[in-house]
Each structure stands twice: as C-alpha cells, then as structure tokens.
Amino acid sequence: MNNIQLNQHDFAAAVRANQAALRGALAASYDFIVCGAGSSGSVVAARLAENPEVRVLLLEAGGDDEVASVIEPAQWPLNLNTERDWGFVAQPNRHLNGRAIPMNMGKVLGGGSSINVMLWARGHRADWDYFAAEAGDAAWNYASVLKIYQRIEDWHGPADPERRGTGGPVYVAPAHQPKPAATVMLDAARSLGVPTFDSPNGAMMEGHGGAAINDLRIRDGKRLSVFRSYTYPRMAQPNLTVLTGALVSRLTFENNRVTGVEVLLDGEPRLFGAAREVVLSLGAVNTPKLLMQSGIGPEQELRRHGIPVRQHLAGVGQNHQDHVSFGCIWEYKAPQEVGNGGSEATLYWKSDAALDAPDMLHCQVEFPVPSAENAGPHVPQHGWTMFAGLAHPKSRGQVLLSGRQPTDTAVIHANTLGDPDDVKAALRSVEMCRELGNAAAFRPLVERESMPGQLAPQDMENWLRNSAVTYWHQSCTAKMGRDELSVVNADLQVYGIARLRIADASIMPRITTGNTMAPCVVIGERAADLIKADYGI
Known part of the structure; x- marks a missing residue:
C-alpha cells in the first residue's frame, strides 16, 4: 500500500472504532438531531459538526454504503428494489392506463446520492429566482445560490471562474x-x-x-456520494454520531416546541432529545409522512387516522412534483x-x-x-x-x-x-x-x-x-413560501412549530430543471448557514 492508501485505511479504522464507541454509549440528548443522511441531511450534519462543541446526531433508516453496487458507477441499477431502496410505488393512475409506477428512493447512507446516476445538475436561473420570489427572500435567488455553488464545488472541467468553484467538498467533472x-x-x-x-x-x-x-460525481472510476464528501470525513470526531437502522417514528413536543424524536433503532424504541433543533431531511415522501404522524398537516387527513392535530398545515403532503x-x-x-x-x-x-x-x-x-x-x-x-x-x-x-x-x-x-x-x-x-x-x-x-x-x-x-x-426526483411536498399551502418559511422553519426545520427536496416550491441532487446540497448548505447564524456556532 502507498501512503494515501495507508492513511485511508487508518482513517476508516478510526471511523469504525469511534462510531462503535458512540453507538455503544448513546446520549439521552444532543444539540441537533438530523433525520436522514441523504443529499441534504449529510450536508447539515457535517456543517454543524464543524464546531467541536456542538453535538450532532444523524439518523438514517437504511444501512451502510460500503457495497459494490454503491461504489461502482455502472452497478447503480442493482440497488433498485433492494434493502437500499424504500421501494415506493405510486397508486394506480388512470392517466397511465391504470399503471402503478415504481418511485424508488435511496434508503442507505447517502440516500439518493448513493444509488442515483451521479449527475450534478444545478437547476436553472429561473428556478432559484422563483424560490426567492415565493419565499420573499433574496438569499434564495440565483445570484446568491451561485455563490454557494462556487463555494462548495471542486470543479475539474473547462475553466469558468465566473460560475465554477475549486477546492470545495463537491468534486465535479465532465464524464470522462x-x-x-x-x-x-x-x-x-x-x-x-x-x-x-x-x-x-x-x-x-x-x-x-x-x-x-x-x-458527474465520479472520481477515479468510483461514485462520490454526498455522504462520502461531507459526513464521512467527520465521522472520527467525538461530536458526530451516525446511526444506521434508525427509523424516525415521531417527533416529541412540549406544547408546539419540538423536544426530540422517537426512533426505532434496529427495531427497538428509543427516545432522543434535541437541546436546540431537529432537522427533517427524510425526502419528499417520508418528511410529510413523519410530520402528519406527529400531528402536523391537513386536519382532515390527521383526523381520518385518529391522529391528534397539533398544527394544521394544509400543504403537508400536497404539491407533489416529479x-x-x-x-x-x-x-x-x-x-x-x-x-x-x-x-x-x-x-x-x-x-x-x-x-x-x-x-x-x-x-x-x-x-x-x-x-x-x-x-x-x-x-x-x-x-x-x-x-x-x-x-x-x-x-x-x-x-x-x-x-x-x-x-x-x-x-x-x-x-x-x-x-x-x-x-x-x-x-x-x-x-x-x-x-x-x-x-x-x-x-x-x-x-x-x-x-x-x-x-x-x-x-x-x-x-x-x-x-x-x-x-426519481420526487419533491415539493412541504414547500417553502407564504401562501396557505406553504409548510416552511424562508428560513426553512415549519410554520407554527418551534425548533423544527426541513432541509430536503420537499421544501422546493417547484421542481428544479434537471436532477435534484445538487439543489438538495444547496438546501442543506442554506439550512446549516441559517442554523449557525441563529445559534452563533
């Protein structure tokens, strides 16, 4: 082995040892709990854990990503309909001659970024300007988001200093x-x-x-998931706990203030407190599902299932786009x-x-x-x-x-x-x-x-x-905005609920032009910036 391989081997061993120790001595409470280790949640958790004084718990329902079908780009179809896929199927649709089409979604560290086709597509200028108009906040417009892309990219293509960045955590290059x-x-x-x-x-x-x-997000012939680019490099730190096999089942509350989460950890119920905030990054299906099962959503839908209404929000689960x-x-x-x-x-x-x-x-x-x-x-x-x-x-x-x-x-x-x-x-x-x-x-x-x-x-x-x-670009089911169907404000905070944010594709007011991984990374970066500013961390 060369020195780089030895260093990678040593770091991997340090990660395994650290995470095993953290899992064996779980705390009752953390500063922040991030639910979902996909293209947004991986970013939020990593950015918050940059401060060694901040304790972060990252919960992922799926399992480990160290499998060939994740690592090898050509093997991505082999993940579909396996344990690394939620295996969602849409209801039979009369507009599709009664067909019920698969709606696959990543259930693994890295989420969709571990099983997708690895395309990096930023979205169109008009998409981000629309986000800003709906949110009433220029921080979401194209000019602002372009600065985020420049900050996070490590671009290995033709020079374009006005639009591309180098040295960031996100390696991007044209197909080799x-x-x-x-x-x-x-x-x-x-x-x-x-x-x-x-x-x-x-x-x-x-x-x-x-x-x-x-x-593409491929380097030296191997996939680069968002999890591997953001979260994994911090997993030897004592302030970042990453739990797989952790299905978030409900939010916990004190009045309308979120206090933590209930979790099925390897099938066993656990309770974790959040001293500061909970961030939902479960995707456009599971984020509205968790909200509704926690009493946040359309009153009629909640009452239909006997769920006490904590906060009526008509837009939860609505506006589904793909x-x-x-x-x-x-x-x-x-x-x-x-x-x-x-x-x-x-x-x-x-x-x-x-x-x-x-x-x-x-x-x-x-x-x-x-x-x-x-x-x-x-x-x-x-x-x-x-x-x-x-x-x-x-x-x-x-x-x-x-x-x-x-x-x-x-x-x-x-x-x-x-x-x-x-x-x-x-x-x-x-x-x-x-x-x-x-x-x-x-x-x-x-x-x-x-x-x-x-x-x-x-x-x-x-x-x-x-x-x-x-x-496989489901989105917009907990949209950002200011109308009656909006679920979060410009700061990604859920209306009527304290200490709860959403950071994933569900907050999009409309679906972006192109694959959604890159916009989800931006959403994660925005969430982390907002949280850091609010708490001075």
Missing part, C-alpha cells in the same frame, strides 16, 4: 472519455439548432438551455460500451421561447430501458435510450397516510400526466427526441428506431401513457 452515443448526440443537437456547451451547468442553465456532456420521462429506444448496428454509469449526455430545451426555463429534459442512457409495459421482443439487445422528459410538469400529486404507525407506508398519488397540458408537452418532447435520434449524425451508429416509431396520434398518446416513468 464519453462514449460515441454521447458525443454523437451533441452533433445531432447542433444539427437541430440546439447549441452545445462545455457543461450542462453554468451558462447553459441561464438561458434557453442546450446540450452537453454531463457533469420529472416524468418516456424512453425512446434505438438499436445499435454493433454493441457499444457503456461509460460512467451509462448517462453521459443531456439536453434541456424550451418548446416556447417565452418560457422562463426549459420545459424539455432529455437524458441519454447508453442501454435500452423500456417500461415494463413496453418491454418485449421488439426491444433490442444492444441499443440506447433517450428519455424524453418534462422538466416542469403541471400535474400535481399528493402524499397521504395509510395509517398512524411508523411502519405504515405512505400513499403516493403521483397523478402523473393528470394535467392535459403535460400530455401535449410530452408529445412535443418525444417528437424532438425522435428528431435527435434519427438525425444524420447517428446513422453510422444506429440500425433503426425501436420505439416509439411513427405512430398515429391516438396510438402515440397510448404509448406515452404506457411508457411514462419517473426520473
């Missing part, structure tokens, strides 16, 4: 040696009049959009290698220049990915997929309770394609996707279009309803 399907896609985009960029972030997300090789996509597939003339986890190029574009942000989100995958309903002998063994997606669908769903117990699953009414405008937008997105895949640039690589092909209007709409799948 992208495969032909990705580079040819950029040629095809240019042939359609879509500009191409060095990165899908930066300038590309300040205007009409464009096409680019993806920015990116929906439709897999268009082409057959290769000859088998092609898959690189960097399989998603190396993307395209964002406006169907109407008057829109404030791109409404098309096209994500390329270097292998065929049909929906279960569209799978069959016509799907090629060797091919590639362009997911024609909707960046800002109008459909809104909701998360409800199936019961009052912590093990009762949430009920997800995703309502995908529930708004007729989304069907029209999907048809436009698929049309553009087919133009891309059938462009002259692809002819040396592609044998034929496998699906959808040229279909009659009614058949194409039916194909859409059978092919719609999620991008």
